[in-house]
Amino acid sequence: MNKTVNINLASTFFHIDESEYTKLKAYLKKLEEGFKNTVGKEEILKDIEARIAELFQEIKTNSDYVISEADVEKIIAVLGQPEDFLSEEEEENVKETIYKKLFRDPDDNYIGGVASGLGHYFGIDTSWIRLIWLLLVVFSGGTFIMIYLLFWMLVPVAETTADKLRMKGKPINVSNIEKKLKKSLMKCLQKSKTSTTRKLEIL
Amino acid sequence: MIVMKIENTTAQMRKGILEFCILSLISGRDLYTSEILESLKKGKMLVVEGTVYPLLTRLKNADLLQYRWEESTSGPPRKYYSITPAGEVFLTELQQAWSDLNKAVKSITQNKK
Numbered sequence: 582m583n584k585t586v587n588i589n590l591a592s593t594f595f596h597i598d599e600s601e602y603t604k605l606k607a608y609l610k611k612l613e614e615g616f617k618n619t620v621g622k623e624e625i626l627k628d629i630e631a632r633i634a635e636l637f638q639e640i641k642t643n644s645d646y647v648i649s650e651a652d653v654e655k656i657i658a659v660l661g662q663p664e665d666f667l668s669e670e671e672e673e674n675v676k677e678t679i680y681k682k683l684f685r686d687p688d689d690n691y692i693g694g695v696a697s698g699l700g701h702y703f704g705i706d707t708s709w710i711r712l713i714w715l716l717l718v719v720f721s722g723g724t725f726i727m728i729y730l731l732f733w734m735l736v737p738v739a740e741t742t743a744d745k746l747r748m749k750g751k752p753i754n755v756s757n758i759e760k761k762l763k764k765s766l767m768k769c770l771q772k773s774k775t776s777t778t779r780k781l782e783i784l
Numbered sequence: 785m786i787v788m789k790i791e792n793t794t795a796q797m798r799k800g801i802l803e804f805c806i807l808s809l810i811s812g813r814d815l816y817t818s819e820i821l822e823s824l825k826k827g828k829m830l831v832v833e834g835t836v837y838p839l840l841t842r843l844k845n846a847d848l849l850q851y852r853w854e855e856s857t858s859g860p861p862r863k864y865y866s867i868t869p870a871g872e873v874f875l876t877e878l879q880q881a882w883s884d885l886n887k888a889v890k891s892i893t894q895n896k897k
Contacts, residue, residue, distance in 0.1 A: 591860040612834070621841035628817065628837050631860050635818060638859040661832020 585647050590634040591627070595641070597648040604653050605633075615663030629660065681750035684739035685732075693733040701748050798829060803839055804878045805829055807867060810849060811875055816862035840865065848874050 584599040597605070612629060616622045636656045637648060683702045685694035696714055700707035717725040739748045742761050751757050802824075809815060809823050817840070824830040843849040848871035851863045867875070 593860050616838070619838055621838075621845055625837045625841050628840070628863065629834065631863075632817065632821075632833065632837075635859045659833055661834040663834070665832045666835035666838070 590637065591631040593634045593638065595634075595637055595648055596646065597653075598650065601648055601650055601653045604650075608653075608657055612663055632660065680747070682744075682747045683736055684744055684748040685736050686745075686748065687738050687740070688745075692729070694738065695729060695732045695736065698736060698739070698748065701750070704750075795831070798831075799835070801882070802829060802835065803843060804875075804882060806836070806839060806843065807848065807871055807875045807878065810865050811867045811872060814864050814866040816854070816864045818862070820865070843871070847871075 585596050586599050586602050588595050588597055588602060588605075609626070609630070613622070613626055616625055619625065633656055636659065637652065640646070640648070640652050640655075681702055684698050686697035686701060687694055689697040689707060691711070696710040697707045699705075700710045703710075714725065714729065718729070737744075739745045742758050745761060746752070746757055805824060805827070806820060809820055815823075817836075820840075821830065821833050821836060824836065825833075830836065840849065844851065844865075847868055849865050850868055851865045853861045854864050856862045
């Protein structure tokens, strides 16, 4: 003896075995979970529910028809499992996880580039870090000079372009490396320009 | 070693051109969801129906498709999709891209000897 329940799918009523009702509910839940990052999730789920109702309607031979295990399995096979069609959607939504690393910044330094490195790491303007360092050094009576030296010794300098990107928490990919290279090239050109103008001035 | 499964590769290929096929079908005449599924399955473009729903919603959100509800005598109301003018423009571009791609693939795979 099986208990049956009445369900309402897209405004259509069906009788269904209780165990099959649980199975169907779990399937819908799984779809919902799968589409949780997809734009228009509610609409997609509603459309799929309507499709299930339509398929059940085709199966149903009379108004007393009870949806069976085979029927539920059949519609799940027709619609597919979330993993069958979600791979593409998911890839779009997966954000690149970027690991920031603490480096000393050789391009922006007064002493060892510790302050600018910390600034990149915490995402704070370097001026603030420098101000804090200064205050700490003044009020601690020298202890923070030691701490600064420790940082200087222990934190590596960002030497390669990859290091510099990692220091700023930017993903290391071709376009970012290209950007970075262009930037340093421009810097070089500007430097040589100013030095030539300086030379000209001397002359 | 990575095992390449032929099913996975063909599924990837199919996915890329599914939107093109959907737009193409609907540009012929307005269709409701099940008719779209039917045609795609008949053309062996579809393995599981679930794939189509996120695509339809995406095309609709991009204003390439629009829909209206129509009552049905045999079941729940049907969502009839039609193509928008922007969708027609997009479809023309896709047709061009497909024919270019087709030519390119043909010339590469046939002249390799």
